[in-house]
Amino acid sequence: MATVLNRLASAFAITGGILLCLMALLVIISILGRALFLLPVPGDFEIVGMGTAIAVFLSLPYCQLQRGHVTVDMFMAHASKGTQTFFDVVSSYIFAFIALLFAWQMLFGLADMFRQGDISVIIGIPLWIIFPFGVVSFLLLLVCCIYTAYLDLRSMRQ
Amino acid sequence: MMNVALPLAAFVILALLLVVRMPVGVAMLVVGIGGYVSLSGVDPVLAYMKTAAFWNYNSYSFSVIPMFLLMGQFASRSGLSAKLFDAANTFLGHRRGGVAMAAVCGCGAFGAICGSSLATAGTMARVSLPELKRYNYSNALATGALAAGGTLGILIPPSVALIVYAVAVEANIVKMFMAAFIPGLLALIGYLLTIWLYVRIVPDAGPVGPITGRDQRIKALLNTWPTLLLFMVVIGGIYVGLFDPTEAAAVGLFGAGILAWWQGGMRLAGFVDSIKATAVTTAMIFIIVLGADFMNIFLAISGFPEFIADLVTGSSLDPYVILALIILFYLVLGCMLDSLAMIFLTVPIFWPIMSGLDFGMPVSDVQIWFGIIVLVVVELGLITPPVGLNVLIIKAEALGTTLREVFVGVMPFLLSGIVRVILLVAFPALTLWLPQILA
Numbered sequence: 001m002a003t004v005l006n007r008l009a010s011a012f013a014i015t016g017g018i019l020l021c022l023m024a025l026l027v028i029i030s031i032l033g034r035a036l037f038l039l040p041v042p043g044d045f046e047i048v049g050m051g052t053a054i055a056v057f058l059s060l061p062y063c064q065l066q067r068g069h070v071t072v073d074m075f076m077a078h079a080s081k082g083t084q085t086f087f088d089v090v091s092s093y094i095f096a097f098i099a100l101l102f103a104w105q106m107l108f109g110l111a112d113m114f115r116q117g118d119i120s121v122i123i124g125i126p127l128w129i130i131f132p133f134g135v136v137s138f139l140l141l142l143v144c145c146i147y148t149a150y151l152d153l154r155s156m157r158q
Numbered sequence: 159m160m161n162v163a164l165p166l167a168a169f170v171i172l173a174l175l176l177v178v179r180m181p182v183g184v185a186m187l188v189v190g191i192g193g194y195v196s197l198s199g200v201d202p203v204l205a206y207m208k209t210a211a212f213w214n215y216n217s218y219s220f221s222v223i224p225m226f227l228l229m230g231q232f233a234s235r236s237g238l239s240a241k242l243f244d245a246a247n248t249f250l251g252h253r254r255g256g257v258a259m260a261a262v263c264g265c266g267a268f269g270a271i272c273g274s275s276l277a278t279a280g281t282m283a284r285v286s287l288p289e290l291k292r293y294n295y296s297n298a299l300a301t302g303a304l305a306a307g308g309t310l311g312i313l314i315p316p317s318v319a320l321i322v323y324a325v326a327v328e329a330n331i332v333k334m335f336m337a338a339f340i341p342g343l344l345a346l347i348g349y350l351l352t353i354w355l356y357v358r359i360v361p362d363a364g365p366v367g368p369i370t371g372r373d374q375r376i377k378a379l380l381n382t383w384p385t386l387l388l389f390m391v392v393i394g395g396i397y398v399g400l401f402d403p404t405e406a407a408a409v410g411l412f413g414a415g416i417l418a419w420w421q422g423g424m425r426l427a428g429f430v431d432s433i434k435a436t437a438v439t440t441a442m443i444f445i446i447v448l449g450a451d452f453m454n455i456f457l458a459i460s461g462f463p464e465f466i467a468d469l470v471t472g473s474s475l476d477p478y479v480i481l482a483l484i485i486l487f488y489l490v491l492g493c494m495l496d497s498l499a500m501i502f503l504t505v506p507i508f509w510p511i512m513s514g515l516d517f518g519m520p521v522s523d524v525q526i527w528f529g530i531i532v533l534v535v536v537e538l539g540l541i542t543p544p545v546g547l548n549v550l551i552i553k554a555e556a557l558g559t560t561l562r563e564v565f566v567g568v569m570p571f572l573l574s575g576i577v578r579v580i581l582l583v584a585f586p587a588l589t590l591w592l593p594q595i596l597a
C-alpha cells in the first residue's frame with residue numbers, strides 16, 4: 001500500500017515535470033517559428049498556461065509525501081514529541097479535508113465547463129480537460145495527507 | 159462601517175495555526191476559506207471552489223515559476239558553480255579573506271542564472287566550503303559569507319519572489335527584473351566590503367589563499383562562458399525585449415538542461431531527481447498561491463485593506479515614517495515566516511497604503527521601488543535568527559559547525575543588508591534608473 005502510494009505520487013510528479021519540459025519545448029519552437037518564419041505556434045501561451053496548471057496539480061500529492069510544505073518550526077521545536085505529533089496530525093487531516101472540498105467542487109466545475117462548452121479564446125481548447133487532473137490530484141493528495149498523518153502517529157507510538 | 163474585528167481575528171488565528179506548525183499555505187487556506195464563509199455563507203464559497211484552483215494555476219505569467227525552478231535545478235547539476243567559484247578564486251584568493259570573497263562572487267554569478275536563494279546557497283556551499291576549510295577560514299566567516307551570499311540567488315534576477323510581487327500588484331515583471339539588477343550588484347559589493355572589513359578586524363578568520371598566475375586566471379575565466387552565455391540569453395533577452403519572461407525561462411531551462419547533461423554528467427536519474435525536486439517546490443508555492451487567493455478575497459470583501467489604507471493616510475504621518483514601519487514589520491515577520499508567503503500575505507495590504515502616499519514620484523515608480531525594497535527586506539529574513547532558512551542550509555552542508563557560529567558569522571552581513579535597505583530607500587534612483595533607460 002505504502003509503495004503503491006509512493007510510486008503513484010512520484011509518477012504524478014514526474015509526469016508533471018515532463019509536461020513542463022514539453023511546454024518549454026513548445027515555447028522554444030514558437031520562438032523559432034516566430035524568428036525564422038514569422039509564424040509562432042498559434043495560441044502557444046494558452047497551451048503553456050493549461051499545461052502548467054496540469055503540472056502544478058500533478059505535483060501536489062508528491063509534495064505532501066515529501067513533507068515539502070513550508071512551516072514555521074521555531075515555536076514547536078521545543079514542544080514534546082506528543083504535542084508535535086498531535087498538531088501535525090491535525091494539520092494533515094485539515095489539509096485532507098480541504099483537498100476533499102476541492103476535489104468535490106472541481107467535479108461540479110468540470111460538469112459546468114463541459115455543459116457550457118467553455119473553450120480557450122484563440123485555439124478553442126475545451127477548458128474542462130484540465131479539471132479531471134485537478135480532481136484526481138486532489139483525491140490523491142487527500143490520501144497522501146491521511147497517510148502522512150498515519151506515519152506520524154506510528155512513529156510516535158514506537 | 160466595516161467589521162474590523164473579523165479580519166483581525168483572522169490574522170490572530172492564522173498566527174496561531176502557524177505557531178502549531180501548520181504548513182503556511184494550508185493555514186492561509188483555512189483562514190481564507192473560513193473568513194470568506196463567515197462573510198458570504200457556505201454556498202458562494204463552494205461555488206467559487208469549483209474553478210478557483212483552475213483559474214489560479216492556468217496562468218501564463220505563473221508558468222514562469224516552475225520553469226525557473228527547474229532551470230535552477232539543472233543549473234545546480236551543471237557543474238557551473240564550481241567553475242564560477244574557481245574563476246573568482248584565482249582573482250581574489252591570494253588576498254586576506256579572498257576565498258570567502260570568491261564564494262560570494264560565485265553566489266552572485268550563480269544567482270544570475272538561478273532564481274532561488276536556497277538553491278544558490280546549497281550549490282555554492284558544496285563547492286566552496288572544502289576550499290574555505292583547506293585555507294583555515296574560521297567557521298563563522300566561511301558559513302556567514304555563504305549564507306549571505308546565497309541571498310544573491312533571489313536578489314539578482316531571475317527571481318521567483320519578484321515574479322510573485324509583480325503578479326500580486328500587477329506590475330510589469332520585465333521592469334521589476336531590470337530594477338532589481340543594480341540593488342543586486344549593490345548587495346554583492348556590500349558583502350565583499352563586509353568580508354574586507356571583517357578580516358581587518360579579525361585577521362585570523364580569513365587567511366590568504368592560493369596565488370595564481372595570469373594564464374591560470376584567464377583559463378579559469380574562460381571556463382565560465384556557459385554561465386555568461388546563459389545569463390546573456392535569459393536575462394539579456396528579457397532586458398532587450400527579445401523574450402517575455404516565460405520564453406526566457408523556457409530557453410534557460412533548455413540551456414541549463416543541456417549544460418547539466420553535457421558538462422555536469424546529468425543522466426536520466428539526475429533528470430528525474432531534478433523534476434521531483436521541482437515538483438516539491440512548485441506544489442509548495444502553488445498551495446500558498448491558492449491560500450493567498452482565498453485570503454485576499456476574504457480581506458477584499460471585508461474591506462480591510464481600504465480600512466487600513468484610509469487609517470494610515472488619514473494619520474498624517476510622514477510617508478517615510480510609514481515606509482520605515484512597514485520595513486520594520488517585514489524584518490520582524492521575516493524572522494519567522496517564509497519569504498514568498500510573506501509577500502503573498504502582506505503586499506495586498508501594504509501596496510494600497512503605499513500607492514496612496516506621496517513620495518514625490520509617479521505611482522508606477524513607487525510600485526517598482528517598493529517591490530525592490532520588499533524583496534531586499536524579505537530576503538534579509540533568510541539570514542536572521544532564530545530560523546533563517548539559508549543559515550539552516552549552510553549549517554547542514556558545513557559539518558562540525560554549530561548554528562550559533564553561523565548566526566554570529568552572518569551578523570556583519572545582516573548589518574550590510576540593513577545599510578543597503580537605507581540606501582535604497584534614500585536613493586530611489588538606484589532602483590529606478592535602469593528600467594528608465596532600458597525602457
